Amino acid sequence: TMFLVGLSGGIASGKSTVVAVLRELGCAVIDADLIAREVVQPHSKAHQQILRYFGTEILLENGEINRETLGNIIFSQPEKRRLLNSITHPEILKEMLKQILKYFVLGYRYVILDIPLLFETRGLTKFMRYTVLVY
Numbered sequence: 001t002m003f004l005v006g007l008s009g010g011i012a013s014g015k016s017t018v019v020a021v022l023r024e025l026g027c028a029v030i031d032a033d034l035i036a037r038e039v040v041q042p043h044s045k046a047h048q049q050i051l052r053y054f055g056t057e058i059l060l061e062n063g064e065i066n067r068e069t070l071g072n073i074i075f076s077q078p079e080k081r082r083l084l085n086s087i088t089h090p091e092i093l094k095e096m097l098k099q100i101l102k103y104f105v106l107g108y109r110y111v112i113l114d115i116p117l118l119f120e121t122r123g124l125t126k127f128m129r130y131t132v133l134v135y
Contacts, residue, residue: 002104004111004127008118009134015114018134022112028103030096032115039091040065046091053083 005027009015019029039046042063050058050065054073060066074081096113103111118124118131125131 002109002111003129004100004113006118006125006128006131007112007114007134008116008131010116013134015116015134018132019112019114022110026108027110027112028099028106028108029112029114030099030103032092032096032113035092035095035099036088039088039095044091046087049087050084053087054080 007015007018007022009018019031023029038044040050041047047065050070054070058066058069058073070084074084100111100113113124113128115121115124119133
């Protein structure tokens with residue numbers, strides 16, 4: 001039996017320390033922030049869609065998305081933030097599911113899903129056997 005454990009916590013809450021301890025105890029960890037960065041890399045589906053809606057002016061010289069520029073847009077325009085989330089969230093979930101399946105096949109008993117906005121995004125907590133908030 002494999003248990004999914006949702007882990008969340010604010011900036012400087014000690015979440016990274018908790019993740020390190022859980023890894024030492026043999027738990028697999030899936031980092032949603034890391035996946036969020038990976039799914040928007042150049043030539044990815046999400047990258048192409050983001051460029052279609054936000055334009056090439058959000059790019060750095062190396063073709064990667066300038067996170068600061070895009071952040072300024074989405075934090076001042078809620079509809080743009082919703083659009084970005086509608087592009088990236090399905091890709092992030094897809095990758096998380098792939099990793100969960102991989103850890104299941106490898107026989108891990110506990111898989112920790114490190115999701116900073118776990119409780120705010122709603123919906124994901126129903127799949128967790130346990131949820132942990134680091135405060």
